[in-house]
Amino acid sequence: MSDALEKAEAAVKEASVDTAAVQLAFAAMELAKMAQQQPAAQPHACDHQHKQGRGTGEWLAIGCAVCVGGVGIAFASIAIAIGGISVAILALVLRSIWTDIRKGK
Incomplete structure (x- = not known):
């Protein structure tokens, strides 16, 4: 367990030092949030009549x-x-x- 904890701490230190990577990660998160907030595009309605089922x-x-x-x-x-x-x-x-x-x- 301590081995995994040490790896996690090293990853956090590396990420905090590498500000460009952190900025890219935040930008990706913001982009994902914006994509979720936009309404889904409505599919194009067909012009022909569909036959009703029996x-x-x-x-x-x-x-x-x-x-x-x-x-x-x-x-x-x-x-x-x-x-x-x-x-x-x-x-x-x-x-x-x-x-x-x-x-x-």
Whole structure:
């Protein structure tokens, strides 16, 4: 610890002797203070119109439309599956009838 203290004391003595360095440090501090006191420059406002984001009502409408569409697709898939099973059963029945007719029963 005393080593660090001795280095600090030597730096203070050197800075107090070197008045040009001290003056530069004070000038830099004053410049920094002045820069902080000046108001920040306002960004240039755009001349074109920005599109507003979607509101809550729009998002709710989109969500409802997606849900209704999903239910519609589900019912359509069930209807296609039932139709496919009906066609398969009909094909088996007709094949059985055709086989019986060809054998002469």
